[in-house]
Amino acid sequence: MSASDYVIAPPAQASLPVRGSDARFPVHRVYCIGRNYAAHAVEMGHDPEREAPFFFQKNPGNLDASGIFPYPDRSVDVQFEVELVVALSGGGRDIPAERAEALIWGYGVGLDMTRRDLQGQAKKAGRPWEVGKAFEHSAPCSALVPASEIGHPTEGAIRLRVNSETRQEGDLAQMIWKTPEIIAVLSQYFELRAGDVIMTGTPAGVGPVARGDVMEAHVAGVGDLAVRVT
Numbered sequence: 001m002s003a004s005d006y007v008i009a010p011p012a013q014a015s016l017p018v019r020g021s022d023a024r025f026p027v028h029r030v031y032c033i034g035r036n037y038a039a040h041a042v043e044m045g046h047d048p049e050r051e052a053p054f055f056f057q058k059n060p061g062n063l064d065a066s067g068i069f070p071y072p073d074r075s076v077d078v079q080f081e082v083e084l085v086v087a088l089s090g091g092g093r094d095i096p097a098e099r100a101e102a103l104i105w106g107y108g109v110g111l112d113m114t115r116r117d118l119q120g121q122a123k124k125a126g127r128p129w130e131v132g133k134a135f136e137h138s139a140p141c142s143a144l145v146p147a148s149e150i151g152h153p154t155e156g157a158i159r160l161r162v163n164s165e166t167r168q169e170g171d172l173a174q175m176i177w178k179t180p181e182i183i184a185v186l187s188q189y190f191e192l193r194a195g196d197v198i199m200t201g202t203p204a205g206v207g208p209v210a211r212g213d214v215m216e217a218h219v220a221g222v223g224d225l226a227v228r229v230t
């Protein structure tokens with residue numbers, strides 16, 4: 001199909017940069033897992049028992065590698081969540097965890113930015129989370145790095161500093177559901193595809209940002225991401 005086959009110009013393909021390359025990773029969907037580090041579950045008022053994982057989505061176009069986070073409208077409590085980002089080169093349904101790593105193209109460092117006040121109101125009313133989670137620029141992300149270069153990170157520091165002060169600090173080994181398990185469970189509910197991106201949850205220490213703040217995220221063995229709030 002060409003552009004003239006559509007009644008309006010087709011939207012641009014969402015994509016992320018690849019470290020050390022001019023090529024880009026085309027994004028199909030963005031899946032996020034909730035409460036995947038026990039200490040964060042506790043700080044949000046939940047039992048850290050290994051309950052079944054649950055998921056929500058952001059929009060592919062919410063990913064933003066510009067290093068700028070424009071403070072969004074309609075919220076006075078916008079919070080950071082540093083997360084390991086997984087990018088898939090293959091998919092399927094009912095994928096066994098043992099086969100999941102072979103479907104991972106690479107990794108990145110991301111922020112699941114959250115309008116916590118709107119998310120809280122939605123939770124209380126039993127409503128969907130999109131207004132709190134899936135807004136424009138809500139997923140700052142680093143350039144992706146291929147697993148062929150760095151392997152599959154399963155342990156090591158995951159950290160966020162705001163204005164040079166450490167706010168979140170954890171270890172990938174603390175993930176309640178490991179990356180292959182997340183892929184396995186997700187694929188029981190959705191048909192995963194090449195181009196899907198998964199945000200794997202955040203360690204404890206989430207908190208609010210203000211205009212002018214600089215967030216510096218780090219995941220050992222994967223990379224760094226610096227984002228200024230404007």
Ligand code: MN
Binds near residue numbers: 083202
């Ligand atoms: Mn999150």
